Amino acid sequence: MKIAVLPGDGIGTEIVAEAVKVLEVLDLKFEMESALVGGAAYEAHGHPLPEATLKLAKEADAVLFGAVGDWKYDKLDRPLRPEQAILGLRKNLGLFANFRPAICYEQLVGASSLKPELISGLDILIIRELTGDIYFGQPRGRRVATDGHFPGAEEAFDTMRYSRPEVERIAHVAFQAARKRSKRVTSVDKANVLETFQFWKDIVTEVGKEYPDVELDHMYVDNAAMQLVRAPKKFDVVVTGNMFGDILSDEASMLTGSIGMLPSASLNSSNQGLYEPSHGSAPDIAGKGVANPLATILSAAMMLRFSLNQEAAAQRIEAAVQKVLAQGLRTPDIWSEGTTKVGTAQMGDAVVQAL
Amino acid sequence: MKIAVLPGDGIGTEIVAEAVKVLEVLDLKFEMESALVGGAAYEAHGHPLPEATLKLAKEADAVLFGAVGDWKYDKLDRPLRPEQAILGLRKNLGLFANFRPAICYEQLVGASSLKPELISGLDILIIRELTGDIYFGQPRGRRVATDGHFPGAEEAFDTMRYSRPEVERIAHVAFQAARKRSKRVTSVDKANVLETFQFWKDIVTEVGKEYPDVELDHMYVDNAAMQLVRAPKKFDVVVTGNMFGDILSDEASMLTGSIGMLPSASLNSSNQGLYEPSHGSAPDIAGKGVANPLATILSAAMMLRFSLNQEAAAQRIEAAVQKVLAQGLRTPDIWSEGTTKVGTAQMGDAVVQAL
Numbered sequence: 185m186k187i188a189v190l191p192g193d194g195i196g197t198e199i200v201a202e203a204v205k206v207l208e209v210l211d212l213k214f215e216m217e218s219a220l221v222g223g224a225a226y227e228a229h230g231h232p233l234p235e236a237t238l239k240l241a242k243e244a245d246a247v248l249f250g251a252v253g254d255w256k257y258d259k260l261d262r263p264l265r266p267e268q269a270i271l272g273l274r275k276n277l278g279l280f281a282n283f284r285p286a287i288c289y290e291q292l293v294g295a296s297s298l299k300p301e302l303i304s305g306l307d308i309l310i311i312r313e314l315t316g317d318i319y320f321g322q323p324r325g326r327r328v329a330t331d332g333h334f335p336g337a338e339e340a341f342d343t344m345r346y347s348r349p350e351v352e353r354i355a356h357v358a359f360q361a362a363r364k365r366s367k368r369v370t371s372v373d374k375a376n377v378l379e380t381f382q383f384w385k386d387i388v389t390e391v392g393k394e395y396p397d398v399e400l401d402h403m404y405v406d407n408a409a410m411q412l413v414r415a416p417k418k419f420d421v422v423v424t425g426n427m428f429g430d431i432l433s434d435e436a437s438m439l440t441g442s443i444g445m446l447p448s449a450s451l452n453s454s455n456q457g458l459y460e461p462s463h464g465s466a467p468d469i470a471g472k473g474v475a476n477p478l479a480t481i482l483s484a485a486m487m488l489r490f491s492l493n494q495e496a497a498a499q500r501i502e503a504a505v506q507k508v509l510a511q512g513l514r515t516p517d518i519w520s521e522g523t524t525k526v527g528t529a530q531m532g533d534a535v536v537q538a539l
Numbered sequence: 540m541k542i543a544v545l546p547g548d549g550i551g552t553e554i555v556a557e558a559v560k561v562l563e564v565l566d567l568k569f570e571m572e573s574a575l576v577g578g579a580a581y582e583a584h585g586h587p588l589p590e591a592t593l594k595l596a597k598e599a600d601a602v603l604f605g606a607v608g609d610w611k612y613d614k615l616d617r618p619l620r621p622e623q624a625i626l627g628l629r630k631n632l633g634l635f636a637n638f639r640p641a642i643c644y645e646q647l648v649g650a651s652s653l654k655p656e657l658i659s660g661l662d663i664l665i666i667r668e669l670t671g672d673i674y675f676g677q678p679r680g681r682r683v684a685t686d687g688h689f690p691g692a693e694e695a696f697d698t699m700r701y702s703r704p705e706v707e708r709i710a711h712v713a714f715q716a717a718r719k720r721s722k723r724v725t726s727v728d729k730a731n732v733l734e735t736f737q738f739w740k741d742i743v744t745e746v747g748k749e750y751p752d753v754e755l756d757h758m759y760v761d762n763a764a765m766q767l768v769r770a771p772k773k774f775d776v777v778v779t780g781n782m783f784g785d786i787l788s789d790e791a792s793m794l795t796g797s798i799g800m801l802p803s804a805s806l807n808s809s810n811q812g813l814y815e816p817s818h819g820s821a822p823d824i825a826g827k828g829v830a831n832p833l834a835t836i837l838s839a840a841m842m843l844r845f846s847l848n849q850e851a852a853a854q855r856i857e858a859a860v861q862k863v864l865a866q867g868l869r870t871p872d873i874w875s876e877g878t879t880k881v882g883t884a885q886m887g888d889a890v891v892q893a894l
């Protein structure tokens with residue numbers, strides 16, 4: 185089995201190095217091969233997702249991804265910006281199902297903006313559709329408006345869209361995930377305004393009939409953004425489109441106060457997947473050895489579980505992470521009075537030790 | 540001067556009655572005329588926004604609006620559902636600028652999900668563009684997909700769009716509002732993915748050059764959804780499009796924990812406006828006399844300020860609301876140990892008394 189290792193930019197290289205350390209001590213039979221992606225790839229090859237990197241990712245069973253992006257690339261044309269690498273990988277590998285858990289670790293409950301009683305025990309799984317919606321819909325661009333409020337004016341536009349099979353497959357993913365948890369799915373839409381999401385809601389409802397053991401409810405996206413703040417523990421599995429999922433999964437992960445702990449997985453229909461931390465490339469702290477590698481290490485665990493069929497190894501990593509937290513080790517982002525502040529490499533070493 | 544009074548559904552009639560009481564004791568020279576809207580109008584006339592209601596609203600200087608909607612209308616065809624009334628009013632009156640303050644009242648700081656130190660003193664003004672974007676963009680509908688992942692499959696689609704003058708005018712509104720506050724604007728976009736919001740960002744930046752005294756920054760919508768939870772007080776004026784504004788303004792108002800206190804205003808270019816509470820029609824508590832009328836009373840104050848040129852009267856109402864809070868009066872939604880629980884009418888009477 186083969187893992188493509190794409191560290192990317194900013195803290196990406198530092199945190200991925202720790203996850204690789206952890207994978208290496210497991211003594212499993214897989215090959216790892218690294219390649220440049222994002223700004224680093226642009227610097228070296230003039231493109232954020234060079235052909236060779238894409239080829240490696242496609243051939244691998246799984247991609248371990250760090251993070252991409254830096255302010256310094258903001259002035260580049262959009263197709264050359266680091267984020268395009270991640271969009272390109274999602275599209276080319278067909279990674280339509282994004283899993284973003286928002287879990288509150290008991291020891292870190294104090295890091296949340298929310299009152300402890302609202303957040304303690306939080307365990308939400310946001311399932312975001314990742315290859316459709318307004319992210320990829322054509323046509324898009326600039327033109328002269330022919331109707332609307334200002335005909336004749338310059339305008340820009342994008343197309344939101346979902347086809348029936350796209351909604352069906354992500355709905356199945358959500359219901360199946362719910363079966364392994366508390367058997368509840370909340371589908372988030374904006375059916376009161378958008379044709380696309382009336383269609384979404386209708387299809388999710390239809391697919392739900394095949395899962396009579398799973399309770400399905402529907403919520404408008406504006407209400408979901410509110411309820412996540414008011415009573416996050418009422419959610420279990422949340423399924424939504426690409427755009428709403430982008431917003432809600434980030435909101436949900438920030439509820440815990442420790443986004444440095446949250447992994448993510450993006451899968452295609454053959455369980456090939458891309459695994460990355462929920463946080464970004466944090467250029468402000470890059471190179472300082474203070475980034476939290478745990479989200480990336482936990483992403484590696486998800487990779488073992490979903491793409492490499494190594495459930496036992498995944499659980500070993502997760503237990504090791506729990507253990508270093510119990511030992512009181514904390515990178516600066518999750519540090520609090522009475523715990524021990526450690527750097528990126530020390531944290532990685534501690535996980536290796538705990539294994 | 541004329542006010543169109545549209546109470547609507549659910550608690551709408553109860554809370555608007557209290558705001559009308561308050562307006563009446565001010566002894567100002569204006570006429571008020573009521574009409575049905577939403578589900579109530581559908582029941583009586585077969586349409587959520589009857590011609591007569593629209594005509595009244597158009598002719599008035601301002602519209603005082605309660606709330607619309609009830610589960611029982613969910614099965615109606617979209618054009619007949621109560622929410623269409625509010626979309627129709629926005630469109631027909633050209634109410635492009637929506638003001639949604641998220642203010643934390645000191646006495647109610649405990650009602651927030653967030654820790655008191657994060658929320659105390661919160662005073663954000665979200666300015667949401669209200670007549671453009673994917674809410675109204677054409678074309679939209681269902682069809683057979685000719686490209687994308689599943690050509691030949693049934694699909695639904697909507698069009699996101701903004702024209703230059705639409706972005707310019709809302710940007711001016713935001714910069715002008717910021718001049719009266721702390722001179723900071725955060726423009727929220729998704730320029731890394733959407734053509735529409737790259738255009739938005741470019742134009743807001745251009746308009747910003749005309750306001751060198753106002754500090755402008757840009758934030759992606761996913762990041763904004765996170766930062767509202769992490770450090771809401773870092774925001775002052777936030778300007779964004781219709782769809783993102785829908786989500787972020789609801790998230791922001793829930794941060795305070797007392798959405799029953801938050802008014803809103805939607806204005807067109809002649810300062811004609813629609814004023815309504817930020818919360819909805821709450822069918823579950825309708826008719827029980829327990830709804831909080833303060834958001835609607837404060838919306839009436841905004842109406843006096845923005846559309847009726849009665850700043851002094853607006854301030855009197857706001858002071859009266861502060862006074863009843865100081866007296867310890869609370870409707871059930873904001874009640875806490877040690878304060879006095881009152882109903883909708885008692886709360887309205889107390890504001891009248893305080894005037």
Ligand SMILES: CC(C)[C@H](C(=O)O)[C@@H](O)C(=O)O
Nearest residue numbers: 267268270271430731732761
């Ligand atoms: C970088 C950006 C294109 C991306 C997205 O919007 O999907 C990011 O926000 C994410 O959620 O992975």
Ligand SMILES: CC(C)[C@H](C(=O)O)[C@@H](O)C(=O)O
Nearest residue numbers: 376377406622623625626785
């Ligand atoms: C009822 C609905 C159409 C409306 C919207 O999405 O604008 C509401 O959520 C709001 O924010 O006023």
